[in-house]
Amino acid sequence: MQNLRDKVMASKAGKSAVKTIGEYQYPWREKLAKYKDELSKGVWGHWHLGAWKPLGISARHRARLRKEVLLAGEEDWPYDPERKEMRTKRKGHKCDRISAAKRANTAELMKKMPEMLLDYKKRRWEKKMKEEDAKESD
Structure with missing residues (x-):
C-alpha cells in the first residue's frame, strides 16, 4: 500500500x-x-x-x-535604436588626398600644354615685334 x-x-x-x-x-x-x-x-x-x-x-x-x-527564435527585437549607416570612405592622410588632387590637375594641364605653348610663343613674338617697332620709330 x-x-x-x-x-x-x-x-x-x-x-x-x-x-x-x-x-x-x-x-x-x-x-x-x-x-x-x-x-x-x-x-x-x-x-x-x-x-x-x-x-x-x-x-x-x-x-x-x-x-x-x-x-528563443523571435524574429526581431524592436527596442533597439536605429543604427547609422556605416562609413565607407576612409579618412586617410591629408597629404595623400592633396597629392592625388595635384596629380589629377597636372594630367589636365598636360592635355592643354600644346595650346599653352603656342599662346606663349605668340605672346613672345608679339612683344618682340612691338620692341622692334619701337626701335624703328625712334
Missing part, C-alpha cells in the same frame, strides 16, 4: 513539474510584458518634464532579456 501511494505522489509531482516547466518555458514573455513600457522609452532613458529619467530596468537585465528573446 505504501508503495502505491509513493507512485501516485511521484506521478502527481511529475505532472506538476511538467506543468511548471510548461508555464516557465518562456519566462522572457512575462518579463517582456512587465518591462514593455520601460523598454519603449529608449535604450538609456528619456527626458520627462525637463529631467533625465534612467530606465527602470538595468542595462545588464535589458541585454539578458534581449538575448533570451532572440535565442
Whole structure:
C-alpha cells in the first residue's frame, strides 16, 4: 500500500513539474510584458518634464532579456535604436588626398600644354615685334 501511494505522489509531482516547466518555458514573455513600457522609452532613458529619467530596468537585465528573446527564435527585437549607416570612405592622410588632387590637375594641364605653348610663343613674338617697332620709330 505504501508503495502505491509513493507512485501516485511521484506521478502527481511529475505532472506538476511538467506543468511548471510548461508555464516557465518562456519566462522572457512575462518579463517582456512587465518591462514593455520601460523598454519603449529608449535604450538609456528619456527626458520627462525637463529631467533625465534612467530606465527602470538595468542595462545588464535589458541585454539578458534581449538575448533570451532572440535565442528563443523571435524574429526581431524592436527596442533597439536605429543604427547609422556605416562609413565607407576612409579618412586617410591629408597629404595623400592633396597629392592625388595635384596629380589629377597636372594630367589636365598636360592635355592643354600644346595650346599653352603656342599662346606663349605668340605672346613672345608679339612683344618682340612691338620692341622692334619701337626701335624703328625712334
